[in-house]
Amino acid sequence: MGDEAALDRVSTDFGGMIRRRPEAVLVPSAAADIAAVLRDGTPVTARGRGHSTHGKSLVDSGVVVDMAGLGAVHRVVPGYAVVDGGASWRTVVEATLPHGLTPPVVPDFLDLSVGGTLSLGGTSHVDNLLELEVVTGTGSVVTCAPGSDLFRAVLGGLGQCGIITRATIALVPAPEVVRRLNVRYPDTVALNAAQQELVLSGQCDYVEGLILQDDGWSQILEAFGDKDFTVSGNTVLTTPLLRVPDNRGQGIFP
Numbered sequence: 001m002g003d004e005a006a007l008d009r010v011s012t013d014f015g016g017m018i019r020r021r022p023e024a025v026l027v028p029s030a031a032a033d034i035a036a037v038l039r040d041g042t043p044v045t046a047r048g049r050g051h052s053t054h055g056k057s058l059v060d061s062g063v064v065v066d067m068a069g070l071g072a073v074h075r076v077v078p079g080y081a082v083v084d085g086g087a088s089w090r091t092v093v094e095a096t097l098p099h100g101l102t103p104p105v106v107p108d109f110l111d112l113s114v115g116g117t118l119s120l121g122g123t124s125h126v127d128n129l130l131e132l133e134v135v136t137g138t139g140s141v142v143t144c145a146p147g148s149d150l151f152r153a154v155l156g157g158l159g160q161c162g163i164i165t166r167a168t169i170a171l172v173p174a175p176e177v178v179r180r181l182n183v184r185y186p187d188t189v190a191l192n193a194a195q196q197e198l199v200l201s202g203q204c205d206y207v208e209g210l211i212l213q214d215d216g217w218s219q220i221l222e223a224f225g226d227k228d229f230t231v232s233g234n235t236v237l238t239t240p241l242l243r244v245p246d247n248r249g250q251g252i253f254p
């Protein structure tokens with residue numbers, strides 16, 4: 001694709017500070033399409049959903065590989081799923097939850113791509129990978145596993161050591177219910193103490209703190225778990241019980 005609208009769409013990113021104009025956008029339908037461009041020697045960048053900042057998914061006068069072209073989930077079986085590098089985490093959980101399965105870790109924003117997150121995002125995702133298919137800089141399509149140099153290099157590699165075209169992600173049984181706690185604290189000292197209490201007590205699967213400015217500053221603790229949990233000295237704003245099967249379209253932790 002080389003039309004103006006397509007080029008505009010991939011000329012900037014979530015940060016919105018950098019603009020780079022590619023010559024073309026490749027929407028691959030197979031790893032071989034990416035391999036062919038890389039063998040050409042053209043400057044190439046992979047783009048998942050462009051939710052990174054400072055131009056990491058942008059290229060001047062080169063080719064943007066729009067990984068959304070490879071966005072499928074190929075296999076879901078007990079223990080693992082095989083997914084395309086351009087699949088969003090939402091697509092992944094929508095495919096696994098009907099089987100009562102989930103990746104052990106997903107980003108809180110499910111519309112990021114698997115490949116983009118593995119190349120830049122949370123380290124916890126990379127601990128739950130069994131295998132990767134990667135297109136190397138010389139245009140070879142290689143399958144690699146934990147322990148290999150290529151596997152280590154592409155994780156957190158910003159697409160500089162290869163483009164992830166498939167990932168085999170470990171799956172665990174999905175909880176049947178999820179409790180979400182949303183608590184507002186008067187200051188950051190109280191917020192930190194509550195976070196520490198929850199983490200040390202091991203009552204929750206996930207604990208997050210947000211400091212937001214609305215009418216003044218708000219310190220908010222958010223926590224998720226599949227059992228009831230309590231934390232001292234707080235005001236509970238919401239505690240909805242989310243039934244996973246009823247929330248498939250939104251993922252487990254919407």
Ligand SMILES: Cc1cc2nc3c(=O)[nH]c(=O)nc-3n(C[C@H](O)[C@H](O)[C@H](O)COP(=O)(O)OP(=O)(O)OC[C@H]3O[C@@H](n4cnc5c(N)ncnc54)[C@H](O)[C@@H]3O)c2cc1C
Pocket residue numbers: 014045046047048049050051052053056057067085086106107108109112113114115116117119120121122123158159160162163164165
């Ligand atoms: C609103 C928001 C919420 C977020 N929440 C979380 C979160 O909960 N957990 C978390 O871990 N991170 C989170 N992040 C950070 C996020 O993981 C990274 O910004 C991630 O890179 C975004 O994925 P993307 O698909 O948009 O990647 P892009 O921005 O498109 O790409 C990021 C980098 O990876 C490279 N790349 C993209 N796809 C591939 C591929 N298939 N193979 C090799 N390289 C590739 C790109 O070239 C670029 O260097 C969040 C970001 C935002 C904006």
